[in-house]
Amino acid sequence: MTRQLEQTIRSQNSRARRTALEAMQLVYVDATGLVSYQSRGKVAVIGDRMALALASHLDKKLQPELVLLESEDEQGLPAPPPRIEGHLGAFRIQLDEPDGPSARTLEVDLVLDLSPEPVLNMALTPAGYLHVSADEDGLSAASEALSEMVGSFESPVFVDYDAGICAHGRNGKTACTACIDTCPATAITSLAERIEVDPFLCQGGGGCATVCPSGAIRYLYPNVKDTLSRLRALLRTYNEEGGSDPVILIHTGSAGDLFESANNNLLPFMVEELASVGLETWLSALAYGARGVWLLHDDDIAAAVMDAVQGQIGIATEILQALGYPQESVRLVNLSELQLPPPPVMPEIQVAGYSGVGGKRTTTYMAIDHLYAQAERVKPVITLEVGAPFGAAFVEEGACTLCLSCVGACPGNALQSGGDEPKLSFIEANCIQCGICTRTCPEDAIWITPRLLLDAEDRRRARLLCQEAPFHCSSCGKPFATKSTITNMLNRLQGHWMFQSERSRKRLTMCGDCRVVDIADDLEAVQSSQDGAVRQ
Numbered sequence: 001m002t003r004q005l006e007q008t009i010r011s012q013n014s015r016a017r018r019t020a021l022e023a024m025q026l027v028y029v030d031a032t033g034l035v036s037y038q039s040r041g042k043v044a045v046i047g048d049r050m051a052l053a054l055a056s057h058l059d060k061k062l063q064p065e066l067v068l069l070e071s072e073d074e075q076g077l078p079a080p081p082p083r084i085e086g087h088l089g090a091f092r093i094q095l096d097e098p099d100g101p102s103a104r105t106l107e108v109d110l111v112l113d114l115s116p117e118p119v120l121n122m123a124l125t126p127a128g129y130l131h132v133s134a135d136e137d138g139l140s141a142a143s144e145a146l147s148e149m150v151g152s153f154e155s156p157v158f159v160d161y162d163a164g165i166c167a168h169g170r171n172g173k174t175a176c177t178a179c180i181d182t183c184p185a186t187a188i189t190s191l192a193e194r195i196e197v198d199p200f201l202c203q204g205g206g207g208c209a210t211v212c213p214s215g216a217i218r219y220l221y222p223n224v225k226d227t228l229s230r231l232r233a234l235l236r237t238y239n240e241e242g243g244s245d246p247v248i249l250i251h252t253g254s255a256g257d258l259f260e261s262a263n264n265n266l267l268p269f270m271v272e273e274l275a276s277v278g279l280e281t282w283l284s285a286l287a288y289g290a291r292g293v294w295l296l297h298d299d300d301i302a303a304a305v306m307d308a309v310q311g312q313i314g315i316a317t318e319i320l321q322a323l324g325y326p327q328e329s330v331r332l333v334n335l336s337e338l339q340l341p342p343p344p345v346m347p348e349i350q351v352a353g354y355s356g357v358g359g360k361r362t363t364t365y366m367a368i369d370h371l372y373a374q375a376e377r378v379k380p381v382i383t384l385e386v387g388a389p390f391g392a393a394f395v396e397e398g399a400c401t402l403c404l405s406c407v408g409a410c411p412g413n414a415l416q417s418g419g420d421e422p423k424l425s426f427i428e429a430n431c432i433q434c435g436i437c438t439r440t441c442p443e444d445a446i447w448i449t450p451r452l453l454l455d456a457e458d459r460r461r462a463r464l465l466c467q468e469a470p471f472h473c474s475s476c477g478k479p480f481a482t483k484s485t486i487t488n489m490l491n492r493l494q495g496h497w498m499f500q501s502e503r504s505r506k507r508l509t510m511c512g513d514c515r516v517v518d519i520a521d522d523l524e525a526v527q528s529s530q531d532g533a534v535r536q
Contacts, residue, residue, distance in 0.1 A: 017243060051068075065108060091126075114133075122185065169190075171405070183202075204273055224363055228355060265344075292346060296334070313330055380454055406440050421470065426463050
């Protein structure tokens with residue numbers, strides 16, 4: 001390529017990028033709800049006796065309350081560390097053992113922690129909590145920051161939760177804890193078979209939505225639909241304006257002026273948090289015509305969240321490799337890599353036209369299906385690593401009794417009953433590999449394996465896992481159970497005192513309605529039941 005042609009392409013790309021960025025800004029983004037904080041400036045200062053002197057130098061807006069970390073007896077033994085709960089404007093500090101005779105609780109708006117080690121040991125502490133060194137410099141910075149936290153404040157509601165498709169738990173069994181394990185702010189807690197997101201602790205990291213296999217947690221600001229609309233506008237306008245080889249750079253605003261350097265084909269796409277977009281967004285960007293997707297490494301991101309992002313990149317890499325696309329099509333980059341123009345990685349493909357109105361899993365499948373349609377010589381099944389949100393379930397027919405407890409437990413409706421027929425079917429497109437079915441099955445007859453069927457029809461087609469001939473009521477002929485179920489029940493109750501007569505044993509072969517009628521007509525059964533109650 002001649003130098004003149006190279007300069008022409010760079011100039012054209014730069015113009016196309018400017019126009020594309022302007023077009024993206026015009027896309028309307030749905031608003032989200034707000035949570036309100038009210039802080040009057042009452043601040044708990046935690047530390048030793050030196051903190052007492054330092055506290056007097058705080059801003060006049062602040063009303064300090066001292067919490068000493070040493071006892072007041074002669075031995076000077078350290079006091080029990082305080083337990084802190086809450087958030088900006090509503091902190092509760094437990095000063096003693098909660099069940100002790102003199103338990104005390106301090107309610108404050110802010111917390112200034114001057115102890116050597118932070119009392120709150122979490123990656124992302126609540127708004128209104130500061131841990132600084134107990135010296136003049138640390139106190140000066142803290143005083144300025146805390147004084148700005150006096151008044152009324154609002155924060156977006158970052159995520160929405162749908163308990164109906166959550167895979168956290170069913171039937172007393174806990175399965176998926178991905179969101180709880182990822183959240184750096186400990187804003188997500190378990191409530192038996194569902195989870196709860198505290199909007200006052202949530203700071204919008206987005207890792208929970210990225211790792212959620214079912215889409216039960218959705219990032220709201222912006223949501224998937226708006227995010228993809230912005231991406232489509234960016235890439236469509238860039239191509240219409242004559243730009244070439246577009247590479248999407250997902251960043252949180254830390255790249256500065258590097259976007260105006262030699263990277264004229266690099267299209268910056270700013271998000272609130274790096275983990276707020278995941279597999280559905282990255283693969284959709286490629287389906288919309290991006291020649292690569294870069295994620296700018298954010299040094300401020302919590303380790304658990306970064307692990308989640310890298311795990312999702314690993315899944316994207318497995319899928320792209322199996323489709324015959326370069327594995328580096330989606331990858332993490334650092335600032336130094338932005339100095340040079342990014343090379344196009346993906347081949348040119350027909351641009352997809354779908355939107356993100358169907359939610360996370362539907363959008364991910366649409367992206368995969370589009371990339372699959374453009375690929376060459378692809379195997380029908382992709383084998384994935386454990387932890388991927390796609391896969392299959394299998395049943396050992398000899399062990400399955402078709403009790404269908406797995407059907408009621410499956411959060412994605414991947415396991416389905418046969419209605420009036422005793423059978424169990426499976427729809428692979430709905431399986432999120434949460435493992436609730438394996439934990440619920442009383443016979444240990446189910447196992448799962450992560451994989452991805454690339455043919456959409458095969459993925460959505462119901463596959464028979466287990467079927468058995470129905471057992472018909474010996475009285476009315478209505479099918480109501482399986483032959484194996486009745487046979488097992490007769491064998492297990494063979495020595496039971498209530499089923500010694502021929503009539504009582506035959507009753508076990510009747511449906512529920514006929515059984516009730518037969519018991520009412522059998523005086524011997526009524527008397528036997530009464531005698532049994534007396535013996536017990």
